[in-house]
Amino acid sequence: MTVPPPQMAMKGLAEELPGSLDTPPPRILVVENLRKRFVQTNGRRREDLVVLDGVNFSMAEGEFVTVVGPSGCGKTTLLNIIAGMEASDWGTVTLNGRRVSSPGTDAVMIFQEDALFPWLTVTENVSFGLRNREVGGAERERIASEYLEMVQLGRFANSYMHQLSGGMKQRVAIARALAISPRILLMDEPFGALDYRTREILQAQITSIHEKTRKTILFVTHDVREAVSLGDRVLLLSGRPSRIKREYIVDVPRPRSADDPQIQRVIGRIVEDLKEEVSFGSPGEVVASSED
Amino acid sequence: MGHLKGALDVVLGLVIFCIAWQLVFWAKVYPPYLLPSPAAVLDRLVAMAQSGQLGLGIEVTLGRLLAGFSISVLLGLGVGLAMVNFSRFGRVMNSFSLGLQSFPSIAWVPFAILLVGLNDLGIVFVMVVASVFSMMASTYAALRNIPPIYVKAARNMGTKGLALFTGVLLPASLPSLVTGLRQAWSFAWHALVGAEILMATVGLGALLEFGAEFVRMDQIIASMITIFAIGLVADRLVFSVVEERVRSSRGLTTQTR
Numbered sequence: 001m002t003v004p005p006p007q008m009a010m011k012g013l014a015e016e017l018p019g020s021l022d023t024p025p026p027r028i029l030v031v032e033n034l035r036k037r038f039v040q041t042n043g044r045r046r047e048d049l050v051v052l053d054g055v056n057f058s059m060a061e062g063e064f065v066t067v068v069g070p071s072g073c074g075k076t077t078l079l080n081i082i083a084g085m086e087a088s089d090w091g092t093v094t095l096n097g098r099r100v101s102s103p104g105t106d107a108v109m110i111f112q113e114d115a116l117f118p119w120l121t122v123t124e125n126v127s128f129g130l131r132n133r134e135v136g137g138a139e140r141e142r143i144a145s146e147y148l149e150m151v152q153l154g155r156f157a158n159s160y161m162h163q164l165s166g167g168m169k170q171r172v173a174i175a176r177a178l179a180i181s182p183r184i185l186l187m188d189e190p191f192g193a194l195d196y197r198t199r200e201i202l203q204a205q206i207t208s209i210h211e212k213t214r215k216t217i218l219f220v221t222h223d224v225r226e227a228v229s230l231g232d233r234v235l236l237l238s239g240r241p242s243r244i245k246r247e248y249i250v251d252v253p254r255p256r257s258a259d260d261p262q263i264q265r266v267i268g269r270i271v272e273d274l275k276e277e278v279s280f281g282s283p284g285e286v287v288a289s290s291e292d
Numbered sequence: 293m294g295h296l297k298g299a300l301d302v303v304l305g306l307v308i309f310c311i312a313w314q315l316v317f318w319a320k321v322y323p324p325y326l327l328p329s330p331a332a333v334l335d336r337l338v339a340m341a342q343s344g345q346l347g348l349g350i351e352v353t354l355g356r357l358l359a360g361f362s363i364s365v366l367l368g369l370g371v372g373l374a375m376v377n378f379s380r381f382g383r384v385m386n387s388f389s390l391g392l393q394s395f396p397s398i399a400w401v402p403f404a405i406l407l408v409g410l411n412d413l414g415i416v417f418v419m420v421v422a423s424v425f426s427m428m429a430s431t432y433a434a435l436r437n438i439p440p441i442y443v444k445a446a447r448n449m450g451t452k453g454l455a456l457f458t459g460v461l462l463p464a465s466l467p468s469l470v471t472g473l474r475q476a477w478s479f480a481w482h483a484l485v486g487a488e489i490l491m492a493t494v495g496l497g498a499l500l501e502f503g504a505e506f507v508r509m510d511q512i513i514a515s516m517i518t519i520f521a522i523g524l525v526a527d528r529l530v531f532s533v534v535e536e537r538v539r540s541s542r543g544l545t546t547q548t549r
Contacts, residue, residue, distance in 0.1 A: 083448055085444060085447065085448065103447045103448055103450070104450065105449060105450040107448075108448055108449065109444075109445070109448050111441060111444075111445065113441050114441075115441045115442065115444070115445040116445075117442060117460070117463070117464070118542040118543065119463040119464070119466065119541070119542060120463075128446075128449060128451075128459075129449035129450065129451075131451070131455065131459065132449070132450045132451055132455065160541060160542065160543065161542075161543070162542060162543020162544075163543070176449075180449055180450075
């Protein structure tokens with residue numbers, strides 16, 4: 001594996017770059033002033049629950065950005081809005097120069113839950129998204145097998161989902177998303193339900209896929225270690241009502257080791273900031289159980 | 293292997309039943325014309341088959357069954373889908389369907405005779421009203437119980453409209469739909485035999501009715517055996533096989549293989 005050229009050499013970790021004004025073009029995703037609230041019925045009372053309160057950030061083509069935050073802070077809602085699955089109350093999402101208002105194949109999500117179709121084989125699952133395109137059957141199969149090879153599941157092409165382990169399923173999900181060749185991959189705690197060992201393997205795999213495909217990836221997690229060891233940048237969401245509290249640049253070449261002192265330092269800072277976030281009267285942890 | 297063992301059990305059960313029947317016959321509890329021996333019934337069954345009476349009965353009955361059941365399934369699927377799409381309609385129809393599902397099908401017969409007529413159409417009508425509500429309710433439940441994540445994932449991949457229905461909603465709900473089909477079939481079958489006894493001049497139900505008319509217990513029992521066999525074949529060899537195949541391909545089976 002080659003070491004990518006350090007773009008901002010020797011910068012270490014830069015913090016609190018507000019809005020990144022020295023924007024290196026092109027920006028594939030621009031999220032501006034995003035607000036979202038839900039109306040919650042709590043017994044007879046109707047309460048407004050502000051989940052996102054002015055979220056701003058942008059991503060360059062090919063960038064791998066991770067998002068961490070206390071549970072219940074609206075990470076999933078943020079991804080849903082970017083994918084066009086949910087509408088925001090205020091603000092805009094611009095993907096590839098176009099405003100997002102409905103689901104489209106430019107942004108494809110990978111979920112924490114098992115979202116693969118149990119009635120289809122692995123290959124059929126991976127090629128599912130191509131059914132909506134003008135792509136012939138043979139071509140569909142070729143693309144599917146290409147991505148299955150990428151996640152090293154070629155041998156399981158004809159298996160059904162119940163024959164796969166949790167980690168294998170998530171690899172199929174990654175292949176299925178890549179097969180559509182979206183502009184951006186939205187990953188919603190994709191490894192959250194896996195055991196520690198499997199997580200590490202999948203983290204290594206997503207890193208190498210990113211190296212290979214240079215796909216733009218927005219990766220949400222509540223695991224700070226995971227966020228730092230994967231991302232070029234880590235965004236810290238504050239507790240509800242959420243906004244981007246801080247940004248950390250992780251300028252460490254890949255493959256990374258969790259023992260790398262610089263990685264450790266960033267992890268330390270985020271954990272500190274997160275602690276402050278939780279203790280500072282943020283309802284994040286407390287109300288978290290009612291809604292995520 | 294499992295099927296063979298199951299079939300063996302059925303045969304064993306039948307043998308025990310026939311022995312008990314023969315013993316009661318020998319004990320002369322009832323006069324032979326009211327309770328014929330198993331051998332006499334078998335003779336009658338063969339005679340009915342040779343005369344073509346039985347074949348015609350089976351043919352007509354299965355024809356009605358196919359017609360009524362197909363109408364029920366198509367109508368039930370269509371209305372069930374509409375119930376999911378229009379939530380208020382769905383809620384109203386659902387409680388309505390669940391209520392009508394337990395309405396005795398035979399109670400529709402007078403209504404059908406007057407409104408539709410004392411003919412095949414009337415019989416099919418009784419079958420449809422007996423089974424369509426169960427089909428609606430189970431379609432509705434099956435579609436509503438699809439994990440939302442499947443629909444979300446499919447929409448995210450650009451699937452919508454008819455493709456979403458045939459590519460995701462239908463296959464995702466198939467295991468419960470098959471169970472619903474099986475239940476609707478059972479309702480239709482019960483209603484059909486009842487309606488034939490009261491409304492038909494040909495068919496297995498009519499054979500039963502004529503048996504009672506002419507005090508031919510051997511014909512009654514022979515017809516009952518035929519009806520039993522059709523039900524058994526449909527349920528064991530068609531529905532349970534389909535159900536098992538659908539479930540096992542998704543790892544839903546509890547059987548050890």
